[in-house]
Structures are given as structure tokens and as C-alpha cells.
Amino acid sequence: MAKDGDSSNKIADADADTASANSEKTERREIKGGIPYTASPGVFKKALETIITAERPDKFNPNFMETILGIRGGAARAVPPLFKKMQFIGADGTPTPLYSKFKTEGGRSQAAFEALKSAFGELFKRNEYIYRADEGAVKDVLVEITGLKRNDPIIRQMQATFDSIRSFIDSEPSKVNDERHDENSTSLNQSAAEHAGAKLKLGLSYQINIVLPETENIAVFNAIFKSLRENLLR
Structure with missing residues (x-):
């Protein structure tokens, strides 16, 4: 019986090693577009839900996730990189104003939209209303x-990660900031063009020296200045 138990353990260990190898192989795959995703979207969604009621930390680190949010294990390691992509935390793990905005009832929907746009910018480049698209379109x-391939597990994980953030958008987001940015850019471009045009304006000037004859006949002077007026000064 002991031999059977040892044999079962060896098989289990072999299966675990195989699963680990497959996981590492998946992690090493190079995916075009830099689309963020996690193999545990449920854990990621839980992190988003629990930071709403949890106290904002000085640093979003593993201790905070495990002790306060109740998120631990290998799946938790994917949360900080995703939060950085979303602009929820800085490079050093410090929560950003967007993180704080997400915690509020009035600002959560807008914060989720901004976070989604930051993390999935490539999708928004192709469709600015992707946050309203159905699952098939996404x-x-x-x-x-x-x-x-459409049935690739990573595609499902990307979509699940996208939907985890999108689920917090419950109203039409404001795009005032984007419009103001466009207006400011247009104004700056026009000013630059006008300034450049002003620099490119050319002007010609010339100087004429007239040697008047020695005469007391006024008619001669009148004839000279009349000719100048009619031919050069018009």
C-alpha cells in the first residue's frame, strides 16, 4: 500500500511540474500590442472591489494585499503591474489621485473609464467607444x-481583465478634458503658424539719390518731381 501511495505522489508531482512548465511557457510568449491581462481575473476583480472600502495605503505592496485585501498567492503578483498600467499606483507603489477617485461613489465610474483607457489604450485607438462594445466586438x-486565435486562452484572459475594469463604468464618462486638450493643441498650432508666418514675411526697401541740376527754373524741378511721383512713388 505504501508503494501505491508513493506512486500516486510521484504522479501528482509530475503533473504539477508539467503544469508549472506549461505556465512558464505561456508567460514567456511574446504577445503583440502590449495588452495587459491576468490568468486570475477573479482575483483582480476582488482587488478592485476591496480597495473601495479599505483604507488607502502609503504603499500598495504584498503586505497590504495579503493583510488588508485578503489577496495572497501567485495570483496576487499580477495585481500591482495591472494597477500601474491603470495609473492607480506609481512606479514605487504609491497610490495616485486616480486610485483615490476610484474609492469615491461619485468619481468611481469616471476613474474606471480613465483607468481602462490607460491600460487598454490600443483598443481605444481602434474604437473610441470600445468601453460600450459587446464582448464579441472587444x-x-x-x-x-x-x-x-480567437479561441486562445490568453484572448479570454485579456477580455476578462478588460471586463473587470469596465464593470465599474455605470455612466457615460466625461470627455471634457480630452476636448480641452484638443482645443489647446489647435490654438497652439495656430499661434505657431502665425508666428512662423510673421517671421517669413519679406520686405524690400530702396534708396534713391537725386542730383538736382543747378537752375533757378521752377518748371525743371516740377517736371522732375512729377516724374518721380508718377513712375516711382505710386
């Missing part, structure tokens, strides 16, 4: 960007 864009 999947089509993901396939287009990455070049992966």
Missing part, C-alpha cells in the same frame, strides 16, 4: 491587435 479587436 474580442475581435483583441484578435486584430495580438494576432492570436
Whole structure:
């Protein structure tokens, strides 16, 4: 019986090693487009839900995730990189104003939209209303960007990650900031063009020296100045 138990353990260990190898192989795949995703979207969604009621930390680190958010294990390691992509935390793990905005009832929907746009910018380049698209349309864009097969597990994980953030958008987001940015850019471009045009304006000037004859006959002077007026000064 002991031999059977040892044999079962060896088989289990072999299966675990195989799964680990497959996981590492998946992680090493180079995916076009830089689309963020996690193999554990449920854990990621839980992180988003729990930071709403949890106290904002000085640093978003593993201790905070495990002790306060109740998120631990290998799946938790994917959360900080995703939060950085979303502009929720800085490079050093410090929560950003967008993180704080997401915690508020009034600002959560807008913060989720801005976070989604930061993390999935490639999708917004192809469709500015992608946050309102159905799952099939989102999947089509993901396939287009990455070049992966439609039924690839990574496509499903990308879509699940996208939907985890999108689920917090419950109202039409404001795009005032984008419009102001466009207006400012247009104004600056016009000013630059006008300034450049002013620099390129050319002007010609010339000087004429007239040697008048020695005469007391006024008619001669009148004839000279009349000719100048009619031929040069018009």
C-alpha cells in the first residue's frame, strides 16, 4: 500500500511540474500590442472591489494585499503591474489621485473609464467607444491587435481583465478634458503658424539719390518731381 501511495505522489508531482512548465511557457510568449491581462481575473476583480472600502495605503505592496485585501498567492503578483498600467499606483507603489477617485461613489465610474483607457489604450485607438462594445466586438479587436486565435486562452484572459475594469463604468464618462486638450493643441498650432508666418514675411526697401541740376527754373524741378511721383512713388 505504501508503494501505491508513493506512486500516486510521484504522479501528482509530475503533473504539477508539467503544469508549472506549461505556465512558464505561456508567460514567456511574446504577445503583440502590449495588452495587459491576468490568468486570475477573479482575483483582480476582488482587488478592485476591496480597495473601495479599505483604507488607502502609503504603499500598495504584498503586505497590504495579503493583510488588508485578503489577496495572497501567485495570483496576487499580477495585481500591482495591472494597477500601474491603470495609473492607480506609481512606479514605487504609491497610490495616485486616480486610485483615490476610484474609492469615491461619485468619481468611481469616471476613474474606471480613465483607468481602462490607460491600460487598454490600443483598443481605444481602434474604437473610441470600445468601453460600450459587446464582448464579441472587444474580442475581435483583441484578435486584430495580438494576432492570436480567437479561441486562445490568453484572448479570454485579456477580455476578462478588460471586463473587470469596465464593470465599474455605470455612466457615460466625461470627455471634457480630452476636448480641452484638443482645443489647446489647435490654438497652439495656430499661434505657431502665425508666428512662423510673421517671421517669413519679406520686405524690400530702396534708396534713391537725386542730383538736382543747378537752375533757378521752377518748371525743371516740377517736371522732375512729377516724374518721380508718377513712375516711382505710386
